[in-house]
Amino acid sequence: MKGALLVLRSAMLWILSLLHFFISAPVLVFLNIFLDMRKHDWLQRAFSRRIAFLSGARVKVCVSPGFDPQRTCFFMVNHVNLFDPFILYCAIPQLVRGWELESHFKIPAYGWLMKRFGNVPVPDVRRPSDIKRMWRLTQDAISRGTSLIIFPEAKRTRDGHVNEFQDGGFRLAQQLGVPITPVSIVGSFQHHRTGHWMLWPATVTVHLHDTIETKGLTKEDVPALRDSVRKIISAPVEDSLRS
Numbered sequence: 001m002k003g004a005l006l007v008l009r010s011a012m013l014w015i016l017s018l019l020h021f022f023i024s025a026p027v028l029v030f031l032n033i034f035l036d037m038r039k040h041d042w043l044q045r046a047f048s049r050r051i052a053f054l055s056g057a058r059v060k061v062c063v064s065p066g067f068d069p070q071r072t073c074f075f076m077v078n079h080v081n082l083f084d085p086f087i088l089y090c091a092i093p094q095l096v097r098g099w100e101l102e103s104h105f106k107i108p109a110y111g112w113l114m115k116r117f118g119n120v121p122v123p124d125v126r127r128p129s130d131i132k133r134m135w136r137l138t139q140d141a142i143s144r145g146t147s148l149i150i151f152p153e154a155k156r157t158r159d160g161h162v163n164e165f166q167d168g169g170f171r172l173a174q175q176l177g178v179p180i181t182p183v184s185i186v187g188s189f190q191h192h193r194t195g196h197w198m199l200w201p202a203t204v205t206v207h208l209h210d211t212i213e214t215k216g217l218t219k220e221d222v223p224a225l226r227d228s229v230r231k232i233i234s235a236p237v238e239d240s241l242r243s
Helices: 002-034 037-054 084-091 102-106 110-117 128-143 168-176 219-242
Strands: 057-063 074-077 096-101 120-122 147-150 180-186 202-208
Touching: 002 037, 037 057, 037 084, 057 084, 074 084, 074 168, 074 219, 084 096, 084 180, 084 202, 096 102, 096 128, 102 120, 120 128, 128 147, 128 168, 168 219, 180 219
Parallel strands: 057 202, 074 147, 074 180, 096 120, 096 147
Antiparallel strands: 180 202
């Protein structure tokens, strides 16, 4: 009986979530056409909070003493499911956008929203000209004071553990001297697993770790930086899986 109620609950949450998204997203796209995104950032945050609420997740934020909310930076985050960007937008206390696969911009409603929000397209086919365009757009965003979310795994976890990190975001952080804030999303795997449709009741905790400086680092330092950030992000995730 309990299992049947959970299935019914998930179905209702998906229906409500999709209705909310396809009604609200066009309104935000319209506002982004005529207004500076900073002027209605509170509406975007409210939109993200409703998405989290309608998915059945409770969002909790833990902030380390060394996290600097005033610094424009790269937020390096483990990737669990499709709710991650909205959960992060509830938790990060500054204007933030993200790297987004270019193919996602073709998704109806969602793609329009991400494009108008100013997310940076990551090419599906990594030609040199496309990579240069992505790096230029990334630098433009940072110059405007917009922090960026990067999922260095470049894919969602299938078992809850943190996958190996790619170097791209770390190389760019080193070259531009952009600080990195490691972020751990804990509880998302218990809430919703990629490849499954169930939405389980869960608390999703976002850990904003100490901000890490990259100025003065060389390209030889990038592998150690990548591994250090992955270790920081993985620690609370692995603890949650063991408990």
